[in-house]
Amino acid sequence: MSGTFAPAPGRAPMRTVLSSQIRMELVLTARRGEAVVLAMGVPLLVLLGAGLTKVTNVPGDDRLAFVVPGVLALTVMSTAFTGQAITTGYERSYGVLKRLGASPLSRSGLLFAKTAAVLGLIVLQLLALALVGVAVGWRPHFGQILPALGITVLATAAYSGLALLLASVLRPETTTAAATLIYVLMLAAGGIMFAAPDLGTFGWFVLPLAAHAEALRDTLSHDTSIPLSIWLSLALWAVVFVTAAARRFKWE
Amino acid sequence: MNAIDVRGLRKSYRGTEVVRGIDLEVARGEVFALLGPNGAGKTTTTEILEGHRRRDGGDASVLGADPATAGPQWRARIGIVLQDADDAADLTVAEMVRHIAGFYPDPRPAAEVIELVGLTAKSKSRIRSLSGGQRRRLDVALGIVGRPELLFLDEPTTGFDPQARRQFWDLIRELAAEGTTILLTTHYLEEAAVLADRLAVLADGRIVAEGTPATLGGRAAEAAKVSWRDNGVLRTEQVDDPTELLRKLVATDADLRSLTVTRPTLEDIYLELIGGDK
Numbered sequence: 001m002s003g004t005f006a007p008a009p010g011r012a013p014m015r016t017v018l019s020s021q022i023r024m025e026l027v028l029t030a031r032r033g034e035a036v037v038l039a040m041g042v043p044l045l046v047l048l049g050a051g052l053t054k055v056t057n058v059p060g061d062d063r064l065a066f067v068v069p070g071v072l073a074l075t076v077m078s079t080a081f082t083g084q085a086i087t088t089g090y091e092r093s094y095g096v097l098k099r100l101g102a103s104p105l106s107r108s109g110l111l112f113a114k115t116a117a118v119l120g121l122i123v124l125q126l127l128a129l130a131l132v133g134v135a136v137g138w139r140p141h142f143g144q145i146l147p148a149l150g151i152t153v154l155a156t157a158a159y160s161g162l163a164l165l166l167a168s169v170l171r172p173e174t175t176t177a178a179a180t181l182i183y184v185l186m187l188a189a190g191g192i193m194f195a196a197p198d199l200g201t202f203g204w205f206v207l208p209l210a211a212h213a214e215a216l217r218d219t220l221s222h223d224t225s226i227p228l229s230i231w232l233s234l235a236l237w238a239v240v241f242v243t244a245a246a247r248r249f250k251w252e
Numbered sequence: 253m254n255a256i257d258v259r260g261l262r263k264s265y266r267g268t269e270v271v272r273g274i275d276l277e278v279a280r281g282e283v284f285a286l287l288g289p290n291g292a293g294k295t296t297t298t299e300i301l302e303g304h305r306r307r308d309g310g311d312a313s314v315l316g317a318d319p320a321t322a323g324p325q326w327r328a329r330i331g332i333v334l335q336d337a338d339d340a341a342d343l344t345v346a347e348m349v350r351h352i353a354g355f356y357p358d359p360r361p362a363a364e365v366i367e368l369v370g371l372t373a374k375s376k377s378r379i380r381s382l383s384g385g386q387r388r389r390l391d392v393a394l395g396i397v398g399r400p401e402l403l404f405l406d407e408p409t410t411g412f413d414p415q416a417r418r419q420f421w422d423l424i425r426e427l428a429a430e431g432t433t434i435l436l437t438t439h440y441l442e443e444a445a446v447l448a449d450r451l452a453v454l455a456d457g458r459i460v461a462e463g464t465p466a467t468l469g470g471r472a473a474e475a476a477k478v479s480w481r482d483n484g485v486l487r488t489e490q491v492d493d494p495t496e497l498l499r500k501l502v503a504t505d506a507d508l509r510s511l512t513v514t515r516p517t518l519e520d521i522y523l524e525l526i527g528g529d530k
Contacts, residue, residue, distance in 0.1 A: 103327070
């Protein structure tokens with residue numbers, strides 16, 4: 001067995017496989033950079049509109065302290081859920097995923113790589129929006145930055161899981177419509193531009209966006225800790241949808 | 253041990269049985285062609301063996317494992333050239349090949365694979381800008397980049413121009429010579445005849461004939477048709493062995509400039525097989 005063609009099978013180490021896939025996801029994201037920038041348009045408009053003018057009633061005196069963390073949470077949902085669901089839905093219909101399925105990349109490996117890549121993108125988007133917020137007068141605290149990041153990772157995993165689940169069970173056109181509808185509903189009811197409906201602790205479990213926004217307000221705007229119910233809510237969302245996505249995910 | 257061992261394979265879609273009890277044995281190092289018209293069950297059979305589809309019944313062993321449950325380690329030992337991958341990826345050819353190569357421990361160098369499939373000039377082009385035939389060649393490149401022990405080729409040359417097809421055949425022969433087992437599906441008879449050590453004809457979910465390109469469907473045993481002109485009149489005779497007849501003809505003063513001896517071509521046999529009683 002020698003020569004260029006001698007079969008030499010086996011699998012590259014898991015870490016190499018994953019980092020290769022994450023790199024590809026990021027390159028693909030960069031190639032559609034204009035879509036990524038456009039996706040930040042809505043959060044930016046909300047930030048400037050609701051943050052600087054009195055178009056809506058927000059709780060408290062400090063509009064920016066309410067609006068900016070909400071916009072950050074909205075961006076996480078927009079990228080990890082809406083963008084992810086639409087992209088993956090079309091990737092499936094174009095056969096990109098089938099091609100990956102023909103390779104030794106495992107299903108959970110692909111889900112992990114997609115979530116990790118989306119997390120990287122989200123960090124950049126949040127930095128950009130936070131800088132805009134600071135530029136117009138938001139004064140964040142950094143004492144609780146770690147819990148803020150932790151809850152954001154949970155939210156990203158939950159949204160990403162839900163996105164991949166939708167993209168697996170629906171056709172791409174339906175996925176696009178559903179993801180957009182959920183985005184708009186959450187934008188309205190998620191406590192971003194005005195207070196979320198007061199449902200008590202129950203509310204944190206049915207409105208993950210509102211829970212995440214509240215957690216970011218508590219930590220970044222008010223320098224307090226995140227309520228246990230919010231941790232529980234987002235952890236539950238993450239576990240349920242990541243598990244469901246791993247089970248139902250289809251390569252084609 | 254065979255590379256592929258299949259017994260009584262069955263698969264239905266919504267109550268319609270498309271694979272109806274297929275037996276298949278492919279030895280290691282063999283090039284095996286599954287031949288049949290569209291809808292015969294070739295792709296479904298291949299996809300079950302690749303682990304992409306569940307079977308409803310029967311036993312299947314591919315490289316010693318059940319494809320329905322085998323994991324990524326097993327997947328790294330097979331190569332798949334998809335029939336209908338049509339991604340609009342924004343990656344370039346070289347990026348895609350390099351990326352997939354990264355999943356294997358000892359891949360072929362990307363540039364070498366791209367050269368092998370004749371895409372060097374396109375290596376920096378985005379995949380979405382490729383023509384249909386060029387995409388197929390990229391699929392082939394992605395299927396062989398990991399140096400698979402067993403390669404599945406599902407209608408690999410659809411959309412190739414004649415020159416690209418010849419190049420591809422050379423590539424397959426080279427892979428086979430190095431010991432790669434190849435399962436090829438095609439509806440090009442010529443391709444199966446040129447490449448395959450053995451082939452099976454699939455019609456309506458069943459294997460209707462199996463053999464080598466020379467013997468398929470009793471081709472070697474079929475009667476030969478001898479034609480010649482006798483005083484300007486065309487004469488034809490069917491004989492099992494034309495030797496005696498030819499000896500007799502040479503001894504007469506028949507005009508043998510127009511003599512032909514024909515056996516049914518692979519295509520005649522094939523059409524007869526898939527046509528059934530039509």
